[in-house]
Amino acid sequence: MRGISKRFWLFYTVLLALTLSCQRQKEKEQHFVIGFSNCTGNDAWRRTMLHEMQRELNFHSQLEMIYRDAHESNQKQVQQIKDLIKLQVDLLIVSPNEAEPVRPAIELAFQQGIPVIMVDRKSNSRLYNAFVGADNHQIGKIAAQYAAQLLGGKGNVLEVNGLPGSTPAQGRSNGFREGLSAYPGINVEVSLNGEWRFESAQRQVETFLKKNATHFDLVYAHNDTMALGAYEAFSALGRTNKVHFIGVDGLAGENGGMQLVREEILDATLLYPTGGGESIRLALDILNGKRYNKENTLQTTVIDKHNVRVMLMQAGKINDQQVMIEREQYKINDLNNLYARQRSYLLVLMISLIGAILTGVYIFYLLRSKQQINKLLTAQNIENLHQKNLIAEIATREEEAIQAKLQFFTNISHEFRTPLTLMLTPLEELLRLPIIANNKGIFQDLSLVQKNALRLLRLVTQLMDFRKMESGQMKVSVSENNIVDFTRQIFQAFEKTAAHRHIDFRLISNRPTILAWIDVNMLDKVLFNLLSNAFKFTKDHGKIFLKIVQDEKRQLIEIKVEDNGVGMSEETGSKVFERFYQGDNQKKYLGTGIGLALSKEFIELLHGTLSVESNLNEGTIFTVHLNMGNAHFAINEILQTSPPIEQLEAMGLMHSSVLQAEVKDLNAVISQNAVSAPYSLLIVEDNPELSAFLFRKLSPEFEVFLSNNAHDAFTICLEKVPDLVLSDIMIAGLTDGLALVREIKADLRTSHIPVVLISALGNLEEQIGGIQTYADAYFSKPFSFQLLHQTIKTILKNREILRDHFTAEVAGSIRSKQFNSKDKQFVNEFMALIEANYRNPDYSVDRMFKPLSLSRVQLYRKVKALMNCSVAEYLNMVRLQKARHTLSQGEHTIAEVAYESGFSSPAYFSTAFKTKFGISPSEFKKAKAN
Ligand code: FRU
Numbered sequence: 001m002r003g004i005s006k007r008f009w010l011f012y013t014v015l016l017a018l019t020l021s022c023q024r025q026k027e028k029e030q031h032f033v034i035g036f037s038n039c040t041g042n043d044a045w046r047r048t049m050l051h052e053m054q055r056e057l058n059f060h061s062q063l064e065m066i067y068r069d070a071h072e073s074n075q076k077q078v079q080q081i082k083d084l085i086k087l088q089v090d091l092l093i094v095s096p097n098e099a100e101p102v103r104p105a106i107e108l109a110f111q112q113g114i115p116v117i118m119v120d121r122k123s124n125s126r127l128y129n130a131f132v133g134a135d136n137h138q139i140g141k142i143a144a145q146y147a148a149q150l151l152g153g154k155g156n157v158l159e160v161n162g163l164p165g166s167t168p169a170q171g172r173s174n175g176f177r178e179g180l181s182a183y184p185g186i187n188v189e190v191s192l193n194g195e196w197r198f199e200s201a202q203r204q205v206e207t208f209l210k211k212n213a214t215h216f217d218l219v220y221a222h223n224d225t226m227a228l229g230a231y232e233a234f235s236a237l238g239r240t241n242k243v244h245f246i247g248v249d250g251l252a253g254e255n256g257g258m259q260l261v262r263e264e265i266l267d268a269t270l271l272y273p274t275g276g277g278e279s280i281r282l283a284l285d286i287l288n289g290k291r292y293n294k295e296n297t298l299q300t301t302v303i304d305k306h307n308v309r310v311m312l313m314q315a316g317k318i319n320d321q322q323v324m325i326e327r328e329q330y331k332i333n334d335l336n337n338l339y340a341r342q343r344s345y346l347l348v349l350m351i352s353l354i355g356a357i358l359t360g361v362y363i364f365y366l367l368r369s370k371q372q373i374n375k376l377l378t379a380q381n382i383e384n385l386h387q388k389n390l391i392a393e394i395a396t397r398e399e400e401a402i403q404a405k406l407q408f409f410t411n412i413s414h415e416f417r418t419p420l421t422l423m424l425t426p427l428e429e430l431l432r433l434p435i436i437a438n439n440k441g442i443f444q445d446l447s448l449v450q451k452n453a454l455r456l457l458r459l460v461t462q463l464m465d466f467r468k469m470e471s472g473q474m475k476v477s478v479s480e481n482n483i484v485d486f487t488r489q490i491f492q493a494f495e496k497t498a499a500h501r502h503i504d505f506r507l508i509s510n511r512p513t514i515l516a517w518i519d520v521n522m523l524d525k526v527l528f529n530l531l532s533n534a535f536k537f538t539k540d541h542g543k544i545f546l547k548i549v550q551d552e553k554r555q556l557i558e559i560k561v562e563d564n565g566v567g568m569s570e571e572t573g574s575k576v577f578e579r580f581y582q583g584d585n586q587k588k589y590l591g592t593g594i595g596l597a598l599s600k601e602f603i604e605l606l607h608g609t610l611s612v613e614s615n616l617n618e619g620t621i622f623t624v625h626l627n628m629g630n631a632h633f634a635i636n637e638i639l640q641t642s643p644p645i646e647q648l649e650a651m652g653l654m655h656s657s658v659l660q661a662e663v664k665d666l667n668a669v670i671s672q673n674a675v676s677a678p679y680s681l682l683i684v685e686d687n688p689e690l691s692a693f694l695f696r697k698l699s700p701e702f703e704v705f706l707s708n709n710a711h712d713a714f715t716i717c718l719e720k721v722p723d724l725v726l727s728d729i730m731i732a733g734l735t736d737g738l739a740l741v742r743e744i745k746a747d748l749r750t751s752h753i754p755v756v757l758i759s760a761l762g763n764l765e766e767q768i769g770g771i772q773t774y775a776d777a778y779f780s781k782p783f784s785f786q787l788l789h790q791t792i793k794t795i796l797k798n799r800e801i802l803r804d805h806f807t808a809e810v811a812g813s814i815r816s817k818q819f820n821s822k823d824k825q826f827v828n829e830f831m832a833l834i835e836a837n838y839r840n841p842d843y844s845v846d847r848m849f850k851p852l853s854l855s856r857v858q859l860y861r862k863v864k865a866l867m868n869c870s871v872a873e874y875l876n877m878v879r880l881q882k883a884r885h886t887l888s889q890g891e892h893t894i895a896e897v898a899y900e901s902g903f904s905s906p907a908y909f910s911t912a913f914k915t916k917f918g919i920s921p922s923e924f925k926k927a928k929a930n
Helices: 002-029 044-059 072-086 100-112 134-151 167-180 198-211 224-236 257-262 276-287 307-432 434-438 439-469 482-500 519-536 570-575 597-604 643-670 690-700 710-720 737-746 764-771 785-808 821-837 856-867 873-889 893-899 907-917 923-930
Strands: 030-036 062-069 091-095 116-119 132-136 155-161 186-193 216-219 246-249 268-271 295-298 301-303 479-482 506-510 517-518 543-551 556-562 609-615 621-626 679-684 703-707 724-728 755-759 776-778
Touching: 002 091, 002 710, 030 044, 030 072, 030 276, 044 062, 044 276, 062 134, 062 276, 072 091, 072 100, 072 246, 091 100, 091 276, 091 755, 100 116, 116 276, 132 134, 132 276, 132 609, 134 186, 134 216, 134 246, 134 268, 134 301, 155 167, 155 198, 155 224, 167 186, 186 198, 198 224, 216 224, 224 246, 224 257, 246 257, 257 268, 257 301, 257 307, 276 295, 301 307, 307 434, 307 439, 307 764, 434 439, 439 690, 482 506, 482 519, 482 543, 482 556, 517 519, 517 621, 519 543, 519 556, 519 597, 519 621, 570 609, 570 785, 597 609, 679 690, 690 703, 690 724, 690 785, 690 923, 703 710, 710 724, 710 856, 724 737, 724 785, 737 755, 755 785, 776 785, 821 873, 856 873, 873 893, 873 907, 873 923, 893 907, 893 923, 907 923
Parallel strands: 030 062, 030 091, 091 116, 116 132, 132 295, 155 186, 155 216, 216 246, 246 268, 506 543, 679 703, 679 724, 724 755, 755 776
Antiparallel strands: 268 301, 479 517, 543 556, 556 621, 609 621
8 A cells, every 4th residue: 555655646746747847848948038239228219229129029938138238338338248248148139339349349249159130230340140220321322312402403511420430320421422422512511420419419510500600501410319409509590591401210209300300390311210120030030040131221211291291190000000019919928928827727737637636546546445454354353253252152161171171180089099098008008018028029019009009199189289279279277387397307208219319418407496387288298399309300419408597587488499400491490380381301201290380389378489490401499488477377377286296207208108119119120130031121211110110020031231211222232232122202312212213223233123112102193103113012001011021022032933044044045024124234244244255264253243344242142133043153054055065066075075165174074064964974975976
């Protein structure tokens, strides 16, 4: 979902950016900046020019004009042109003040690649792109002809010049003079510089007239403004009579040339168009790369009293039209702006619309997803509810089942107690009878029965305690006791075991008497449990300390059981008080997993604490803390009298009998472990009682080796090469007993040894697993010793039969299904070695075990086990078989046969042959010959 959302906004942003950038691109492509440098803008003609330009620009929104007014200053105009160049205008329009001073600046612009249009006036250079303006020389000529007409070819003329450095002034003057050259009667008496301005002209003319009485028939001024100035001067002096005035420009507006003609101030004016509109159109063509003319000459005409009305009308109309056009133009511009705005709005609208549509689609998609998720969630909720109900139902049923099971356990535990008591009581009696005590075997068997019955009783009691604790029926009954004495009773029960196992076992107390309020039954079980654990996990020659400390300061009594046994991992340590938890170590002892949990609960019922500290392979400390005094118990929990000392002693006694039976078993093992017999067995069992029991039962008939772990067991197999291995599946050392079988069967040196497995868990998979690793038989506990005994004997017997078979077929090949591949491999190797060497009389067993990678004992035992003869016997047998075969062919003497078969002397050969076959070699040879 988040991915889709991200992609959506990205797409939308890109769309927007693209649309906007296209729009900007379009506008940028069409935009041009024109620079216009004007010599002056301070007169009607120039204003008209600018007005026309502006009007034209209005039609072309892509054009922008930067206007600079030089106020008739050459210097200023040069600077302004340079500034426009810097501004990087796209085109430059110049109307220079004077031709020469402004020329370099114009050439600079042209050389920098800026197109240059000269308008009205030129410079003294050809470096420009185009010129727009009327032909001033022509204007001068037409003015001359008109003057000649007015004067009838005779008269004096006063010329009022424009700025002499400007090209129109030069053209108009030269043209005029050229035109008059055809009329010798007309003289240009004087030329005055009116600088294109009214005031200058008026001043110059008035000054001249005041000084000179010359009569002038005609005044020719280079523009209408100067013509009016001259007229004013003449009229001020009252000398206008019979004087004609001609001007140039012919503007239509107020005080323009046309009005002056109409008012008969001027006789005529020569139309001089400004070229404002034309120059802008030309600029656009140049900028758009269109073809254009360099010289664009504007037309001129004479306006006088004959056509001035028409011209004024026309101009008025043109003006009206232009005003209209302008208005329309403004409207168009407004519309354009409106259009542009609306287009922008539309664009924004469009983008918004697309955005809205996309958002809509996205929202729709989200809604659909949400609906689907909701549907899914609803379905899941229903399913969850269903599951919950189901779980609740199952939990209730489970709880009921657990309760039923627990009830069953309680009932059955109760049921166990009676038969156990009925077994234990007569047993105790029996064990006391001298006839039994004197018969070692029976005494040991009965002791074993007693010990295990007591253990069962303890387990049953634990189960019942557990159930009581569960149902909250465990009642506390505390009495005041000397806890040191109390603990000593339990301590003493373990002393014999400790002595036998060389364990440094001590009871340490900081005071001889420490009074404590305890429930003797509970604390007895706790301490017995803690000590049993300590003994279980401490190796022989280890240490176990039982420490009691009265801590007055903390008002505590502390009992510690410390050992330096196998210890626990951190994980095991943290779970050791959990019910049914069996730590790594305990697995092999198959404990119930409730002893420590119960102990903790007992101590907690006494308002104390039980904690553990342990380090793997370093040891374990269990600590009990009990509060001093009895203030922490309820009244009904406090007993007024302490239990009699006999009761405490009885409890200790019971522990002793359990523990002592173990010691007896171990003694039995040691005392009987010296039997020599035709067959040897290896018993691999880590439960000392079962080990002792099997040893006791099997040692009268077999040589028995014992091992309590798989690693040692395999070493014994290599060293002693027993005839059979009897192993428990759950043993320490290797992963399990199955791994031991696999190892025995995979090694050439031990592969022939049959293995019988015993397991506590008699499930089918395990049996199959056991047989698959080539175990020869499998028993599950409880097993019948008789059946086990018989099975061992049968297996050994079968081996014997097999061996006989080999010896009978010494030279033949061996094909027996009962042999595993390792055995076959060994037999083949062994026979091949004999076959290769029997001819050598010095060849003996000393040279054999090395090539077969066996020790002398291993070779001897293996050959014995598989072939039931010694290596020497077998070698001898092969030699005799070979000799008999050679003899039967009758080609060799007896002596030859003897040496050939590896016998050192013919005499020894004869004796051996006779012993084996009951006939001497010579007799045998003779019999065969016949
Ligand atoms: C305006 C003006 C016109 C004239 C032109 C010549 O400044 O003097 O009257 O025709 O310039 O450049």
